[in-house]
Amino acid sequence: MIRGLRTVVFPVDDLKRAKAFYTALLGYEPYFDEPFYVGFEVEGYELGLSPDHQASTRGSRAYWGVEDVEASIARALSLGASQLSDARDVGGGIIIGAVRDPSGNTLGFVRNPDFRGEVGSGVAAVGQQLEQPIVRTERVHASAREIFDVWTTSQGMSSWLTRAHIELRVGGPFELYFDASQPKGKQGSEGCRVLAYQPPRLLAFTWNAPPHLETRGQRTWVLLELDDHGSYTDVTLTHTGWPRVLSGDWPKTYVYFEDAWTRVLQALGRHFGG
Secondary structure, rough: OOOOEEEEEEOOOOOOHHHHHHHHHOOOOOOEEEEEEEEEOOOOOOEEEEEOOOOOOOOOEEEOOOOOHHHHHHHHHHOOEEEEEEEEEEOOOOOOOEEEEOOEEEEEEEEOOOOOOOOOOOOOOOOEOOOOOOEEEEOOOOOOOHHHHHHHHHHHHHHHHHEEOOOOOOOOOOEEEOOOOOOOOOOOOOOEEEEEEEOOOOOEEOOOOOOOHHHHOOOEEEEEEEOOOOOOEEEEEEEEOOHHHOOOOOOHHHHHHHHHHHHHHHHHHHOOHH
């Protein structure tokens, strides 16, 4: 059964120009960049660029899910694309539209309100492959509702930790930007998504490693649980999804977050006067 787009490869006659266009369009660098192929990880799917000097005769077509088709078309046009079809409703609330990228390929956009993408795709491990999770608990002198609000809104997160873009819905962005000096895509948790939530006691989201670690391209996930006792709330954070065999940069990633989550929960406590 076909469950969704995994990879689309666009033939391009100028790989450097095509890479620059899609880097600007997506807001981050490709995860694979060689003279024979450039690949972008796009929410668990792959967009590939392959050099082909006869690209003008062999276009490719794919529709990519977006929140706003009209706005996506406008952004692509501002980056050098040309209009192919306006955003239009094709029935059932499904909106589609398309442009041609600078290499002449058809780039389609779709908004389907009934489609639920695999927001957990690209995870490092599941089931019996899992390493022991990182678990941290902090007693915070605030209600579960107050804590839930500062974890699940952009304004709330910005008030105690860092600038953020959060939309509280399954599949919504859970992006925290820790280093504005870095280019887009390397500032923080770009591409991470809300997995589940139950106000005001539970939040789950995917997570990634810092840009300097090779494990950044794979997702782990975090569960935040709030146990309200009236005058205080016990906040338990569980970071799981670790592969059982911690090879490559995985040991560094694991150690990094053992310390990082302790500091994050301490900052939360200080925000509420602890």
